[in-house]
Amino acid sequence: MPATEPTPGPDPALIARIKAAHDGITGQLKQVVVGQEAAVTQILTAMFAGGHCIIQGPPGTAKTLLVSSIGAASGLECKRIQFTPDLMPADISGTEVLEEDRTTGKRITAFVKGPVFTNIVMADEINRTPPKTQAALLEVMQERQVTIGGRTHALPKPFFVLATQINLEQEGTYPLPEAQMDRFMFSVMTGYVNETEEAEIVRRTTSTGHPTLSAVIKGAELIEFAKAIRQVRLPAELGTWIVDLVATSRPTVAGAPDFVKEYIAWGAGLRASQNIALASKSTAAQHGRDTVTADDIRAVTVPVLRHRIGLSFRAEVDKVTVEQVVDRLIAAVPAPGAAQAAKGGR
Amino acid sequence: MATSAASPAATATGAEVVAKIKAGRERILSEVRKVIIGQEQVVDDVITSFFAGGHCLITGVPGLAKTLLIASLGRAMDLNFRRVQFTPDLMPADITGTEVLEEDRTTGKRAMSFRQGPVFTNILLADEINRTPPKTQAALLEAMQEGQVTVAGSTYQLPRPFFVLATQNPIEQEGTYPLPEVQQDRFMFSLIIDYLPREDEVAVINATTGADPEAIAKCIDGADLLAFNEIVRQIPIAEPLLAYAVRLVHGSRPDRPNALPFITENVSWGASVRASHYLVLGAKARAVLAGRPCVGLEDIQTVALPVLRHRIITNFRAESSGIKPDDVVKRLLTDVPLPGSKLAL
Numbered sequence: 001m002p003a004t005e006p007t008p009g010p011d012p013a014l015i016a017r018i019k020a021a022h023d024g025i026t027g028q029l030k031q032v033v034v035g036q037e038a039a040v041t042q043i044l045t046a047m048f049a050g051g052h053c054i055i056q057g058p059p060g061t062a063k064t065l066l067v068s069s070i071g072a073a074s075g076l077e078c079k080r081i082q083f084t085p086d087l088m089p090a091d092i093s094g095t096e097v098l099e100e101d102r103t104t105g106k107r108i109t110a111f112v113k114g115p116v117f118t119n120i121v122m123a124d125e126i127n128r129t130p131p132k133t134q135a136a137l138l139e140v141m142q143e144r145q146v147t148i149g150g151r152t153h154a155l156p157k158p159f160f161v162l163a164t165q166i167n168l169e170q171e172g173t174y175p176l177p178e179a180q181m182d183r184f185m186f187s188v189m190t191g192y193v194n195e196t197e198e199a200e201i202v203r204r205t206t207s208t209g210h211p212t213l214s215a216v217i218k219g220a221e222l223i224e225f226a227k228a229i230r231q232v233r234l235p236a237e238l239g240t241w242i243v244d245l246v247a248t249s250r251p252t253v254a255g256a257p258d259f260v261k262e263y264i265a266w267g268a269g270l271r272a273s274q275n276i277a278l279a280s281k282s283t284a285a286q287h288g289r290d291t292v293t294a295d296d297i298r299a300v301t302v303p304v305l306r307h308r309i310g311l312s313f314r315a316e317v318d319k320v321t322v323e324q325v326v327d328r329l330i331a332a333v334p335a336p337g338a339a340q341a342a343k344g345g346r
Numbered sequence: 347m348a349t350s351a352a353s354p355a356a357t358a359t360g361a362e363v364v365a366k367i368k369a370g371r372e373r374i375l376s377e378v379r380k381v382i383i384g385q386e387q388v389v390d391d392v393i394t395s396f397f398a399g400g401h402c403l404i405t406g407v408p409g410l411a412k413t414l415l416i417a418s419l420g421r422a423m424d425l426n427f428r429r430v431q432f433t434p435d436l437m438p439a440d441i442t443g444t445e446v447l448e449e450d451r452t453t454g455k456r457a458m459s460f461r462q463g464p465v466f467t468n469i470l471l472a473d474e475i476n477r478t479p480p481k482t483q484a485a486l487l488e489a490m491q492e493g494q495v496t497v498a499g500s501t502y503q504l505p506r507p508f509f510v511l512a513t514q515n516p517i518e519q520e521g522t523y524p525l526p527e528v529q530q531d532r533f534m535f536s537l538i539i540d541y542l543p544r545e546d547e548v549a550v551i552n553a554t555t556g557a558d559p560e561a562i563a564k565c566i567d568g569a570d571l572l573a574f575n576e577i578v579r580q581i582p583i584a585e586p587l588l589a590y591a592v593r594l595v596h597g598s599r600p601d602r603p604n605a606l607p608f609i610t611e612n613v614s615w616g617a618s619v620r621a622s623h624y625l626v627l628g629a630k631a632r633a634v635l636a637g638r639p640c641v642g643l644e645d646i647q648t649v650a651l652p653v654l655r656h657r658i659i660t661n662f663r664a665e666s667s668g669i670k671p672d673d674v675v676k677r678l679l680t681d682v683p684l685p686g687s688k689l690a691l
Contacts (some may be wrong), residue, residue: 131433131477132440139431179408179474179515179610180431230556236548243547251540270411278555 051185400534
């Protein structure tokens with residue numbers, strides 16, 4: 001067993017502030033967004049940890065409202081880009097233009113910032129745009145800076161991308177390749193709300209008076225929060241569990257369970273383990289705890305693995321979903337505490 | 347005998363230089379180890395190719411720290427680093443650069459001026475090169491080969507040193523354009539990067555989701571590296587070893603009269619002359635990096651896999667019985683007569 005390092009752990013005051021911020025933002029959101037609790041929790045978890053999300057779901061499931069409300073409640077500037085088949089990389093990152101200096105009359109090139117220069121980018125229908133433009137956004141996500149004409153322009157901090165993808169199959173879409181999907185921490189699913197919730201939405205949206213959201217935190221606080229979240233303790237046996245969970249999703253690895261070989265074409269990579277670890281730390285902190293538990297890991301495994309596992313043709317035929325496969329993975333690899341209990345330990 | 351050649355580099359100054367290169371490698375390794383966990387073989391092979399002045403093709407699933415590895419090496423060697431994501435709609439000009447119309451500030455005249463593309467750097471990470479159409483792949487390969495870019499009749503020199511590390515995603519998918527054999531041949535090494543062992547993966551998640559990693563210090567610079575490339579070429583290789591390297595490469599060709607039955611059965615195309623060239627150059631680099639002033643048999647055998655695996659094309663029969671190019675290379679290493687053996691011609 002590798003020795004557990006005596007890590008200092010996060011500042012308790014900061015953890016308390018993270019919990020307060022989470023509760024406050026969730027409270028504000030309830031005023032405008034009806035239902036979609038899982039999506040809200042996941043987006044906040046990613047945002048606090050400094051990760052990006054891809055949001056999938058049918059049209060009209062409050063995706064844009066969700067993102068703009070999160071922006072308003074967390075004091076962040078939010079810009080929306082509608083991705084179209086004719087969008088060019090420069091439409092996202094910015095472009096150099098020739099300008100005349102008014103005092104000297106000389107012409108110089110000046111950089112006009114693109115819409116990514118903000119805190120939250122809502123990249124709407126990202127799979128409608130050709131690959132080169134998608135790659136421009138993904139590069140910005142990764143590097144958090146834009147390099148044009150040999151000059152580098154840093155993006156504001158914090159910086160989050162919340163991209164939406166239409167999951168209805170249709171012509172003229174360019175699905176993101178696996179390697180690029182891998183750069184999103186979470187794949188968040190929004191779904192249709194139930195009848196009571198839908199009635200409530202109709203009541204609210206057809207009446208007068210719209211609640212205005214107030215910012216619960218300052219955007220800059222999120223940078224501090226993300227640092228504290230990295231200091232949350234991850235017990236050694238849970239770290240190993242995360243790695244085992246992810247490794248079990250790989251059908252090529254010797255000793256893979258039968259359902260994995262049957263239903264999975266390709267499994268999750270190392271980024272999955274990293275993101276489960278970081279997101280479970282974020283979940284722990286939002287609940288006011290300084291140590292990750294197995295439940296925190298269970299809560300984030302589906303959104304981390306959903307877009308990182310490729311299902312086989314067989315799974316399609318048997319109508320098996322990624323969520324079902326991930327649930328079976330969690331069941332197949334017992335959590336460290338559970339394994340001890342089974343052996344009669346404790 | 348294999349190791350008895352008297353060499354010009356074995357002089358006092360030669361030995362000092364070799365020791366300096368060995369120290370350089372160790373410093374670079376210890377810097378890179380601050381951020382990269384595991385993958386010893388890949389790190390070693392990439393450094394060897396840098397010191398030999400060759401390009402690498404890396405095949406592996408996403409998320410195995412390829413970008414981080416290359417960026418860290420770039421920092422340790424004080425080299426510029428650029429990454430290009432290859433996409434189906436990338437054009438040659440997106441790599442090499444384009445000509446734009448600009449006004450001269452002093453004369454007010456308009457002239458064409460060249461905007462350098464991302465290829466103008468020391469280290470270029472060409473991510474998922476097989477996702478881009480052949481014309482764009484060819485633009486990169488031309489730059490690799492010539493060390494220069496020609497746009498609208500004018501030729502522009504690339505910075506030196508210049509290394510390309512191209513990656514390929516092994517997940518078979520539609521809409522990819524596999525690199526033709528001739529173009530793969532231009533890469534010195536083909537490396538395979540695989541999932542980490544369990545303990546290493548646990549160490550990675552602890553390191554990457556915790557506090558920020560240490561900064562990487564600069565160990566050598568581009569001028570040093572260019573000088574080292576020259577020294578690698580001055581390292582002597584004994585005649586029997588050179589003959590062995592050539593024998594390995596010839597052994598991979600199925601159309602020779604005395605080809606091994608294993609080769610005629612499983613290989614449709616053997617390795618080219620470039621394979622012999624890189625086998626010797628890679629072995630020389632490896633010897634220098636280990637602090638030895640002349641090439642040993644083990645140096646050739648170690649670089650045989652990365653040099654030969656993308657140059658040997660197995661046939662349908664091999665595919666159906668699960669024989670991969672790596673298996674062919676391993677078989678050659680056991681079956682081809684060693685230097686000094688009576689079977690060697």
